[in-house]
Amino acid sequence: MNYIIAAWQWLAEPVNMSGPNGWEARMVEHLWYTAVATVVACLIGIPLGYAVGHAHRFRTAIVSSTGAARALPTLGVVTLFGLLLGIGLEAPMLAFVLLALPSILAGAYAGVEGAPRDAVDAARAMGMTEWQILFRVEAPLGMPLLLGGIRSAALQVLATATLAAYVGAGGLGRFLFLGLKTQNYPMMVASSLVVVGLAIVVDLGFEIVDRLVRRSHPTRAVAS
């Protein structure tokens, strides 16, 4: 219990809070890493997932490769890329994108593939082009599943982004690794608390977006 109280005291200390090494700045940095990794993973995962989901092909390849990617230990990946690319942000970023990709790919793919066959067939029979079928029928119907994928990817990256500090980059992991070396446990607990708080806030944000999307497309058929 002492550590928790000490952690709050550490957080409340103005010296720890502000400045380029304060936890506020590190928190922003942490969020920034998370956002960049998630967006990059979206840029790769959504088109790929949509293509596979729409074409109903290469499904096994996607399922098995994302399954394998999920099993990769992120610390190992960060270390490996760190050895290859050197100290800095590139290695952890690459690892975070790799971490975020499976959920986003699965969400994009499952959402599009899961669109009711009748509706897709009707859309084609009415004379929609394949692009129109994808963007006007399958993608809107798969939006809740895609959002779910992005949500879990973002939360995973947020929790794992502490590892960036392991190879010399910033983020809230700085305090974790510093605290570990200097046996400053209140500092470690404090930075963990900030990560937890961020995760809750980000999750709530996604919850709000999710509700807005469901309200604009109230389809009981695809409620999951």
Place this chain on the structure above:
Amino acid sequence: MIEFRGVSKSYDDGTLAVSDLSLTAASHEITVLVGSSGCGKTTLLRMVNRLVTPTSGQVLIDDVDVADRNPVELRRSIGYVMQNSGLLPHRTTVDNIATVPMLRGTPVREARQRAVDLMETVGLDPSLARRYPWQLSGGQQQRVGVARGLAADPNILLMDEPFGAVDPIVRADLQRELLRLQEELGKTILFVTHDIAEAITLGDKIVIVANGGRIAQQGTPAEIMANPVDDFVTTFLGLDESRSLHVDGDLVVDPSGRPVGRLA
């Protein structure tokens, strides 16, 4: 006029869905393709708007081979109504009906207005305009499906068991409605069903399709009923021994004495 010229369709696994079938569906008439499940009648229907490509043979609309037409343009010019309505679950009734006109570039407001007019044409209360498909009954969904098929004012309407999934009372209602609409509109309708009673009710011409996609018999309902060509057609029409009816007082009864109808 829709003409099938020696069309066949076989799949990679060797199944023959349609074999060397020729058929003409006259303009402004309802031609009903009737047959048991898996006989290839839906495959035939889907050849008209190129959802299925025949392995050999041609399908012509007003003497133009559909294979020479752009599939997207072709489909937009043909109405399509399917079983289970196939409505887009994320769009409201009006937007579902207005889909094809909007694809063809009709301004949104105009397309929606026309959609509301069409709702009345098919007997739907305009207050349902902003409902989503899952908020409608099965019969209402099918009416929306019919309105959607008519929205771009196509000359041809393809109907694939459109009333197969609703209860008998609603089905009878929808059938009457379709005949009334046809009086007004005079479309060339190709209608698929497995229900011979429905075929007789709706068809100007009936085509009985036997398994493997070959024509067992075609003609007007009266011609077929009067002269079934073989046992298959006889059984399909319900004119075999087990259904030879006789009159008992006011009732019409079958050989085992069960009442099946009453004299008017």
